[in-house]
Amino acid sequence: MTRVHNFSAGPAALPESVLQQAAAEMLDWRGSGMGVMEMSHRGPQFTQIAAEAESLLRELLQAPPNYKLLFMQGGALAENAIVPMNMLRGRASADYIDTGEWSKKSAQEARRYGGVNIAASGAGSGYTAIPARETWQLDPQAAYVHICSNETIGGLEYHFTPDVGEVPLVADMSSSILSRPVDVSKYGLIYGGAQKNIGPAGLTLVIVREDLLGQALPCTPTAFNYQVVADNGSMYNTPPTYAIYIAGLVFNWIKAQGGLAAMEQHNAAKAALLYGALDASDFYSTPVARECRSRMNVTFRLPDERLDAAFLKGAEARGLVQLKGHRVVGGMRASLYNAMPLAGVQALVDWLREFEKTQG
Ligand SMILES: *Cc1c(COP(=O)(O)O)cnc(C)c1O
Secondary structure, eight states, X not given: OOOOEEOXXXXXXXXXXXXXXXXXXXXXXXXXXXXXXXXXXXXXXXHHHHHHHHHHHHHHHTOOTTEEEEEEOSHHHHHHHHHHHHHOTTXXXXXXXXXXXXXXXXXXXXXXXXXXXXXXXXXXXXXXXOXXXXXXXXXXXXXXXXXXXXXXXXTEEOSSOOOOTTSOEEEEOTTTTTSSOOOGGGOSEEEEESTTTTSSTTOEEEEEEGGGOSOOOTTSXXXXXXXXXXXXXXXXXXXXXXXXHHHHHHHHHHHHHTHHHHHHHHHHHHHHHHHHHHHTOSSOBOOSOGGGBOSSEEEEBOSSGGGHHHHHHHHHHTTEXXXXXXXXXXXXXXXXXXXXXXXXXXXXXXXXXXXXXXXX
């Protein structure tokens, strides 16, 4: 068996030890005589699996007790609707910060349910920078302020938590959650699909402050009403059981690595190695302003897009896969989520240097 270095933006690489444990437990989970996929979600075994996953997640995030951790389905795109349905709470509109493809999609979807005020936009810079907090035109009456903590496609990340006063801050953290410590108490709500940094697709995490629950729009599907989901311990309907199980194994793995502070160190080191190599070369270019560079998704370009195919082919021959950038922005993108080892980034840096030499 040969495993590649997988730079996919998502679904993405998982820690090998997690996959091995899942494989070992596939047919018989800890003497139960069943695999996790075959268990009732209300049975004693799965109840334990879900409770452990939730408590590990709470511990990793150091989430205060007045926050509910919900295991949902539908991904971040479904949350783009579910958030306004639950969070408008009788107010006329919400503020959105437009920093690229994902936050644009969030704002578009929210318009179906209420008013949307684009309080700041990076469109003018071609989405190469996050608008400075001082320039945001926030509405003090807004239901919430929505940000995308890490724009997976453009490769931009907030390296600060914006202060938005009393208005709840809502963040799409699909591609940065658990990559670094986060002060949950500064947010009203955090959401994200699991398939980037947490586990398999199909699971969506929602972390929400309790006092914001209970005012969903009447049109809200019951299964997507946060209050209902919270009251039923994320088991109003059948949750994505296998994805929750794998997420629990990943939470355990993160804890064993030293938690989110250790993850941040590891991720900062990987990003520094790759950006350092790109900066040291005149051949490659990086579009994003330095202070907004994502540690999770590194976007870069070759001097001529006609070289892209040869670059990708050579990378693949070296076991470095899924480096092609998103079709909207082109170029290359290396996603360096928690499970990407430093050795993978070093192998990519070696290939960057080698390819440049053959072209130079
Ligand atoms: C991947 C991604 C999405 C889309 O998530 P789905 O799970 O496909 O709905 C939304 N936002 C961000 C920031 C993402 O990285």
